[in-house]
Amino acid sequence: MKKWAIWLCSLLLLLPLSACGANSGGGGKPLENVRLAEVTRSIFYAPQYVALAKGFFKEEGLDVELTTTWGGDKTMTTLLSGGADIALVGSETSIYVYAQGTDDPVINFAQLTQTDGTFLVSRHKIDHFSWEMLKGSTFLGQRKGGMPQMVGEFVLKQHGIDPHTDLNLIQNVDFANIPNAFASGTGDFVQLFEPTASLFEQEGKGYIVASFGTESGRVPYTSYMARQSYMNEHKDIIEKFTRALYKAQQWVDSHSAAEIAEVIQPYFQDTDLALIEKVVDRYKSQGTYATDPILDEEEWNNLQNIMAEAGELPKRIDLNTLVDSSFAKNAMNTQ
Structure with a gap:
């Protein structure tokens, strides 16, 4: 929190984005x-x-x-x-x-x-995945307090995993840099959005083993x-x-x-x-x-x-x- x-206190430091002029619609409106x-x-x-x-x-x-x-x-x-x-x-x-x-x-x-729109991606191909495999691993998570990380922790706990004691949880990587961090060798597992998750799988950089969306329910x-x-x-x-x-x-x-x-x-x-x-x-x-x-x-x-x-x-x-x-x-x- x-x-x-x-960041709420630093709003005045942000320069507003410029707006485009209006175009014309049908009939010149x-x-x-x-x-x-x-x-x-x-x-x-x-x-x-x-x-x-x-x-x-x-x-x-x-x-x-x-x-x-x-x-x-x-x-x-x-x-x-x-x-x-x-x-x-x-x-x-x-x-x-x-x-x-x-x-x-x-x-x-x-x-x-x-x-949820993220998927659990493993660095190595796993033929028969179980959530127990995460215990003792290094997990490259999302930003603390954001929906991806909160849903990730919610799902892990549903499977009997305490994200803060049962694995090495990394949360200090900027959102936009998480895929690059995993690709460069950080973490055994990572939580990724599409199309990055499927792209990594296609390139052999990681393998989708579970969906956080199917595990967490409607939100x-x-x-x-x-x-x-x-x-x-x-x-x-x-x-x-x-x-x-x-x-x-x-x-x-x-x-x-x-x-x-x-x-x-x-x-x-x-x-x-x-x-x-x-x-x-x-x-x-x-x-x-x-x-x-x-x-x-x-x-x-x-x-x-x-x-x-x-x-x-x-x-x-x-x-x-x-x-x-x-x-x-x-x-x-x-x-």
């Missing part, structure tokens, strides 16, 4: 600019790229400017400092901000993913959020954004992994199309992509249970305090 307090900050670039967020590539946002009159901010703390700092209008990041960040005390809380208004892993003040002033934009997202979620749900891969490939130009398809299929098969934008109470409570188990929950917060599902419900009623 101390780290969150530090100008598009409204929306600056969107995503926590990382991952096939985990396929419906978002579908919404962009298929023009669903533009159909709603929005020109969405996407920036990858690489990490939950950086993403939330960008949002709070006014460098972004909307952020795609773990829902736990809104709880951290609220617990610090604020007159302008960050509100979750649409869910994108409903399971609002990543959602779209905005400052309360922005939502109050731009309800029409939030409404349009959510409608476009829901259209993309339905499109992903009703199309094949191959079709989805072809649409989102421009956002992963360094990744082979066949690999993108493999990753999308893996996420679809485990129910990772939410099929609607509603963040429900069961998911919200599961999130807080995971945070509490990791010792990172400052206090329990009611769903309605930091979640506004009205835009999601309206979007579903107008399709």
